[in-house]
Amino acid sequence: MISIAQHPDLVGLPPKEVESHLREHFEARGQPGYRVEQVLHWIYGGLATSFEEMTNLPRSEREALAEEFELTVLEASRISRSADGTAKHLWRLRDGELIESVLIPAGKRLTLCISSQAGCAMACTFCATGWMGYDRQLTAGEIVAQYRQSRRFADEGGYGKITNIVFMGMGEPLMNPKAVFPTLEILNQGYAVAARRITISTVGVVPGIERLAELPEQYHLAVSLHAPDSELRASLIPLERKYPLPRLLEALRRFDAAGGKRITFEYVMIDGVNDSLALADSLAELVAEFKAFVNLIPFNPIPATEWQPTPPDRLSAFARRLERRGIAAFVRTPRGRDIAAACGQLKAEATEGRRLVQLGASGESS
Numbered sequence: 245m246i247s248i249a250q251h252p253d254l255v256g257l258p259p260k261e262v263e264s265h266l267r268e269h270f271e272a273r274g275q276p277g278y279r280v281e282q283v284l285h286w287i288y289g290g291l292a293t294s295f296e297e298m299t300n301l302p303r304s305e306r307e308a309l310a311e312e313f314e315l316t317v318l319e320a321s322r323i324s325r326s327a328d329g330t331a332k333h334l335w336r337l338r339d340g341e342l343i344e345s346v347l348i349p350a351g352k353r354l355t356l357c358i359s360s361q362a363g364c365a366m367a368c369t370f371c372a373t374g375w376m377g378y379d380r381q382l383t384a385g386e387i388v389a390q391y392r393q394s395r396r397f398a399d400e401g402g403y404g405k406i407t408n409i410v411f412m413g414m415g416e417p418l419m420n421p422k423a424v425f426p427t428l429e430i431l432n433q434g435y436a437v438a439a440r441r442i443t444i445s446t447v448g449v450v451p452g453i454e455r456l457a458e459l460p461e462q463y464h465l466a467v468s469l470h471a472p473d474s475e476l477r478a479s480l481i482p483l484e485r486k487y488p489l490p491r492l493l494e495a496l497r498r499f500d501a502a503g504g505k506r507i508t509f510e511y512v513m514i515d516g517v518n519d520s521l522a523l524a525d526s527l528a529e530l531v532a533e534f535k536a537f538v539n540l541i542p543f544n545p546i547p548a549t550e551w552q553p554t555p556p557d558r559l560s561a562f563a564r565r566l567e568r569r570g571i572a573a574f575v576r577t578p579r580g581r582d583i584a585a586a587c588g589q590l591k592a593e594a595t596e597g598r599r600l601v602q603l604g605a606s607g608e609s610s
């Protein structure tokens with residue numbers, strides 16, 4: 245906390261705090277009040293990545309800001325473009341850690357998929373990030389910077405406006421509440437991204453879901469379910485042992501009761517593992533009480549396993565079975581598979597070979 249107090253990161257603080265820091269700063273320097281608005285405009289409207297860019301401020305004021313404050317900027321280490329238009333950024337953080345974010349164009353939508361941790365401690369057996377292990381939490385500034393810099397990239401590259409943000413990159417967002425909750429506030433209040441256009445995807449971190457339920461904003465919640473029974477689920481998602489399905493469902497009921505926020509259930513379809521019609525029946529039963537819909541994601545192959553995606557005919561049979569039982573089901577088209585940008589394939593490939601150790605489900609909310 246002390247280093248933050250000395251050099252507040254204006255990218256990673258909630259807008260109200262940024263404003264009060266700036267007010268205090270300019271007052272102490274005997275500067276007019278409108279300087280605060282100028283800087284706020286540069287940050288949230290101009291997506292400035294340096295104080296130097298803030299050209300309607302006198303040079304001396306830009307220098308003073310740079311001495312007192314920080315603006316987190318990520319280094320774009322590599323950009324990969326898929327044949328289907330998906331673009332993946334490999335970002336290098338200040339300490340050398342590598343993370344990824346993905347821009348996914350689809351019709352009028354442009355979705356940005358962001359990372360919340362360097363690596364992941366959840367160790368889900370079907371996920372490449374899970375096999376990498378956990379390195380560290382990202383700061384709010386490092387999460388918000390992915391959005392700011394992706395927006396600049398999208399503007400310059402003619403991708404258009406980012407319409408949706410999903411926390412489906414590397415990491416388990418609800419295991420990093422210290423940064424993720426402020427990030428939500430910053431995106432919503434600072435950059436005016438509507439809450440319902442922001443999706444938090446989780447393997448089922450109960451305290452985090454309960455905290456989301458308490459927020460007045462209607463953020464969208466996606467739950468990575470992947471199996472309707474505890475035993476099978478635990479073999480895919482180790483966290484199931486800590487927060488078993490009955491507890492998870494209890495938290496989801498609270499989330500549902502708190503407002504009209506619609507829950508999405510994610511279900512990765514792995515050939516011969518979790519894709520039988522009998523499981524479709526139990527899945528339908530499990531989610532029936534929610535105003536939910538189910539996203540079926542064909543498994544994206546990863547180096548760590550021999551598993552294959554469920555073939556298309558069986559995938560649609562599974563979807564039809566859910567529909568017949570009154571559950572809205574969508575089959576998701578994998579995007580960016582050719583550049584390893586699809587769901588579960590993110591593992592910051594520059595680190596490949598460095599370490600392929602599967603860690604236990606530790607490293608929780610520090």
Ligand code: SAH
Binds near residue numbers: 371512545
């Ligand atoms: N930790 C969060 C967010 C990251 S993963 C979560 O698990 O929800 C985003 C989505 O991709 C999740 O639904 C996850 O289960 C899914 N996923 C992971 N590995 C995958 C793979 N190999 N193929 C398809 N989907 C995968």
